[in-house]
Amino acid sequence: MSPSARPILDLDPTLVRRARTLARRAGRPVVDLARNHTTVSVERATLRLAGLSGADHENVPWVNHLVDAVRGSVGLEHGVTTPVWDALRRDEAPDLLTLAQKASTGGVGFRLPEGREATAARRSSRSAVARGVRMLDRQRRARERLVATVGDAPHTPWVYLIVATGDIHEDIPQAQAAAREGADVIAVIRSTGQSLLDFVPEGATREGYAGTYATQENFRLMRAALDETSRELGRYVRLTNYASGLCMPEIATLAGLERLDMMLNDSMYGILFRDINPIRTFVDQRFSRQVHARAGIIINTGEDNYLTTADAVEAAHTVTVSQLLNEYFAKEAGLEDWQLGLGHAFEIDPEVPDSFRLELAHALLARQLFPKAPLKWMPPTKHMTGDIFRGYLLDGFFNLAGAMTGQSILLVGMMTEAVVTPWLSDRDLALQNVRYVMRAAGGLAEDFHPPRDGFVQNRSREVLAEAVALLERIVDDTSARGTRYPQPLLAAVADGTFGAMRRPPTQGKGLDGVVARDEDYDNPAITLLEEGATR
Amino acid sequence: MTRSSASRERDRTHRHEGQRRMEHALPGELSLREPGPLVRPYGDTTGDGMVQVSFTLPLPHDKRAEAAALQLAARMGMQQALLVHAKAMGPHFTFFVVYGSVTHLVDLREIEVVEREFPLLSSAEVNHAIRTHLSRKLVVVGACIGTDAHTVGIDAILNIKGFAGEKGLEYYREMTVVNLGAQVLVPDLVEASRDARADAVLVSQVVTQKDAHIHNTTAMSAAFREAFPSGQVPLLVVGGPRFEEGSASRLGVDRVFGRGTTPGEVASYLVHELVEPRTARTSAGASR
Numbered sequence: 001m002s003p004s005a006r007p008i009l010d011l012d013p014t015l016v017r018r019a020r021t022l023a024r025r026a027g028r029p030v031v032d033l034a035r036n037h038t039t040v041s042v043e044r045a046t047l048r049l050a051g052l053s054g055a056d057h058e059n060v061p062w063v064n065h066l067v068d069a070v071r072g073s074v075g076l077e078h079g080v081t082t083p084v085w086d087a088l089r090r091d092e093a094p095d096l097l098t099l100a101q102k103a104s105t106g107g108v109g110f111r112l113p114e115g116r117e118a119t120a121a122r123r124s125s126r127s128a129v130a131r132g133v134r135m136l137d138r139q140r141r142a143r144e145r146l147v148a149t150v151g152d153a154p155h156t157p158w159v160y161l162i163v164a165t166g167d168i169h170e171d172i173p174q175a176q177a178a179a180r181e182g183a184d185v186i187a188v189i190r191s192t193g194q195s196l197l198d199f200v201p202e203g204a205t206r207e208g209y210a211g212t213y214a215t216q217e218n219f220r221l222m223r224a225a226l227d228e229t230s231r232e233l234g235r236y237v238r239l240t241n242y243a244s245g246l247c248m249p250e251i252a253t254l255a256g257l258e259r260l261d262m263m264l265n266d267s268m269y270g271i272l273f274r275d276i277n278p279i280r281t282f283v284d285q286r287f288s289r290q291v292h293a294r295a296g297i298i299i300n301t302g303e304d305n306y307l308t309t310a311d312a313v314e315a316a317h318t319v320t321v322s323q324l325l326n327e328y329f330a331k332e333a334g335l336e337d338w339q340l341g342l343g344h345a346f347e348i349d350p351e352v353p354d355s356f357r358l359e360l361a362h363a364l365l366a367r368q369l370f371p372k373a374p375l376k377w378m379p380p381t382k383h384m385t386g387d388i389f390r391g392y393l394l395d396g397f398f399n400l401a402g403a404m405t406g407q408s409i410l411l412v413g414m415m416t417e418a419v420v421t422p423w424l425s426d427r428d429l430a431l432q433n434v435r436y437v438m439r440a441a442g443g444l445a446e447d448f449h450p451p452r453d454g455f456v457q458n459r460s461r462e463v464l465a466e467a468v469a470l471l472e473r474i475v476d477d478t479s480a481r482g483t484r485y486p487q488p489l490l491a492a493v494a495d496g497t498f499g500a501m502r503r504p505p506t507q508g509k510g511l512d513g514v515v516a517r518d519e520d521y522d523n524p525a526i527t528l529l530e531e532g533a534t535r
Numbered sequence: 536m537t538r539s540s541a542s543r544e545r546d547r548t549h550r551h552e553g554q555r556r557m558e559h560a561l562p563g564e565l566s567l568r569e570p571g572p573l574v575r576p577y578g579d580t581t582g583d584g585m586v587q588v589s590f591t592l593p594l595p596h597d598k599r600a601e602a603a604a605l606q607l608a609a610r611m612g613m614q615q616a617l618l619v620h621a622k623a624m625g626p627h628f629t630f631f632v633v634y635g636s637v638t639h640l641v642d643l644r645e646i647e648v649v650e651r652e653f654p655l656l657s658s659a660e661v662n663h664a665i666r667t668h669l670s671r672k673l674v675v676v677g678a679c680i681g682t683d684a685h686t687v688g689i690d691a692i693l694n695i696k697g698f699a700g701e702k703g704l705e706y707y708r709e710m711t712v713v714n715l716g717a718q719v720l721v722p723d724l725v726e727a728s729r730d731a732r733a734d735a736v737l738v739s740q741v742v743t744q745k746d747a748h749i750h751n752t753t754a755m756s757a758a759f760r761e762a763f764p765s766g767q768v769p770l771l772v773v774g775g776p777r778f779e780e781g782s783a784s785r786l787g788v789d790r791v792f793g794r795g796t797t798p799g800e801v802a803s804y805l806v807h808e809l810v811e812p813r814t815a816r817t818s819a820g821a822s823r
Binding site: 418423501 | 591628630742794
């Protein structure tokens with residue numbers, strides 16, 4: 001994907017640089033915080049990389065048992081791996097799984113090894129976790145090989161379609177049908193509420209609410225089915241899921257191990273819209289992004305959500321701010337430009353005069369600010385009224401805006417948005433809409449040059465200026481100075497700057513799973529990911 | 536049916552079938568003179584009964600599938616159904632658009648509508664009523680409960696931003712609004728309502744898969760009734776696009792609001808129920 005990146009908005013390069021500098025200044029203290037903490041989910045993800053999987057008869061995963069057992073005896077501030085591999089070295093159990101099973105009934109005595117014993121435990125844990133990291137590498141190469149041999153999606157924008165039956169065995173034929181009808185990317189929506197589960201369910205699942213549970217087995221089944229369809233169609237069909245919620249690091253890890261291709265992974269979505277503790281989110285997110293970077297997964301950020309709660313014109317600049325923050329956090333974690341599926345959406349009230357021109361201005365601004373990023377363009381949802389005929393027209397205009405502004409990933413809008421989960425016919429009609437617009441106007445980006453200082457140029461500059469002003473306000477906010485969490489970005493999140501929701505760092509779900517790291521904290525996964533090492 | 540040649544002649548001179556039926560309905564034929572009580576759909580001519588439907592059959596697109604679509608249309612009460620569009624969607628499905636005249640009549644006399652039982656007030660009137668009759672702020676606690684993460688509804692009613700050009704309840708000077716947001720557990724909602732001394736609890740439910748909205752609402756009302764002495768339960772109000780009108784008592788709540796409800800309507804209702812000088816709301820309380 002190589003979106004055209006001609007400077008057709010005349011943005012002030014100094015202001016653009018200033019915006020990035022401010023995003024870095026806002027983000028850096030939060031990254032430092034993330035580096036000083038760990039979470040139960042980061043530790044569980046590390047054990048998953050070392051090959052621990054499965055669950056007990058009550059579906060409690062063994063990684064949860066083991067992390068809880070270690071936490072209960074020596075704490076997590078040193079990392080879970082040192083005490084675990086020390087126990088294995090002391091022959092508390094012949095292997096990791098047996099150790100987890102014994103630990104679940106309190107049958108293992110964990111301790112904090114010192115000196116040479118600590119070094120030995122760390123060396124063993126590193127070599128166990130490295131096997132998982134090499135699996136991420138193998139899956140990444142497998143993807144590259146498949147794209148090379150089978151072929152890639154022939155056009156941009158990639159057509160992104162959602163499947164959500166709740167039953168993986170229903171999802172599979174639907175996903176394959178959607179791919180045959182033209183989808184380049186299949187997203188399997190997660191069951192409502194999974195984001196608040198503090199464990200990853202196990203196995204193939206057949207019952208979910210408004211979506212299907214993200215599990216390792218569901219990932220594997222769907223990827224295998226789409227590999228088959230990719231060969232049949234002669235183009236690699238990408239698979240998407242959600243690395244968000246309380247188990248973000250584990251789900252990112254499972255995605256890497258099972259060769260998912262894109263993951264929803266926003267820096268602040270869980271905080272704002274799921275009331276997950278901010279520290280938990282930033283710590284989990286950094287680890288999950290490091291995994292995504294290594295696994296060659298494209299992340300999709302969730303800026304569209306801001307516009308569903310706030311007004312899409314008034315809050316346009318908050319989208320830009322969030323994109324800049326997401327970019328900073330992503331790059332800090334090692335993601336490259338081609339992996340940044342920054343989000344934005346067509347959510348302006350169609351009753352607003354010039355709404356389409358405003359949409360074009362906002363979409364072009366994102367395109368110009370992030371010329372190498374595969375931007376994800378999200379369809380209208382807020383102003384879909386149930387009048388499916390009007391909705392179909394609105395989706396047509398959404399597709400047209402995507403074509404005119406060179407968007408990279410196009411989430412296909414459904415005229416039955418807000419009415420039902422999409423029917424087979426809804427998806428077919430929606431794809432006809434996309435195909436018509438792309439066939440008729442797919443090359444329009446070439447012709448579309450908004451006049452100098454015209455409506456579109458002025459509006460995009462206005463939004464950029466508002467975004468810079470907001471970032472300045474965030475960075476200059478000293479209200480939290482001297483408190484336990486002086487980071488200005490956390491203060492901004494706490495006082496309702498984003499999405500009008502107040503989320504203080506001392507509250508929210510999953511807070512009890514956050515642990516401050518000790519001096520001797522060790523996590524071989526993070527080490528391997530940061531070093532780029534394989535052993 | 537027997538008709539005199541004179542009347543037949545007279546009917547023929549009328550330009551329009553609808554006009555004929557307006558003036559000289561045949562015995563047993565629906566007269567169009569009165570608008571109701573019997574009504575038929577309207578395409579472009581009064582009484583033509585025209586409707587359009589679209590649907591998918593799990594059949595490959597061929598003659599048999601088209602005939603099947605027409606048979607379905609006939610069984611749905613569509614006379615002389617016209618198959619205007621048929622398209623294969625993959626090898627196993629066909630999508631149809633069908634037009635036709637339905638034989639069904641709607642009898643308006645059999646329809647029951649819940650009319651708004653309270654007067655609509657402006658925000659100034661709401662504030663004034665609370666100030667003069669309650670002499671303190673009216674406390675409203677709102678949440679999306681259960682696994683529902685769709686705060687669109689509760690935010691439309693509570694956030695200052697509001698909905699349909701009306702500002703949300705946070706905008707009302709005489710109201711204290713506590714918006715707990717998404718995925719609030721029922722016990723937490725009860726606790727927060729107690730702490731805030733809520734006069735009213737507003738709950739929004741968008742997700743309706745497997746009747747989640749019904750289960751969540753009944754669980755919520757049961758929890759409140761358990762936790763508060765009778766007569767002191769806050770006013771329980773639920774809203775969402777899929778609630779049936781008039782289902783409040785079945786769900787154990789005081790009022791149900793449906794699609795398109797504006798903040799002003801909710802505010803007016805709250806004033807009507809909680810503020811205006813009236814006999815105690817014992818009867819409502821008892822049914823709750």
